[in-house]
Amino acid sequence: MIRRIVGLSHVADIETIADDQAREAAQRKALAIGKQLVLNHRGLQSGADFISLIHMATTFKGVSL
DSSP states (O other): OHHHHHSSOOOHHHHTOOSHHHHHHHHHHHHHHHHHHHHHGGGOOSHHHHHHHHHHHHHGGGOOO
16 A cells, blocks of 8 residues: 555555545555554454554544544
8 A cells, every 4th residue: 555655656546536635634544554553563463453453543643434
């Protein structure tokens, strides 16, 4: 996820968002989720854990889905 935002292999799902603010918000959310996956991958045991990680990553600092 992080590589798709920061690297050269950008993903069309995010890059084609026309509104600059919405695109930036999507990029920030993807980076936050990617960071939490890197830091917490060993603790993920179920789909519910994954959903919880996504929720925690995207609601931190007032960023919500």
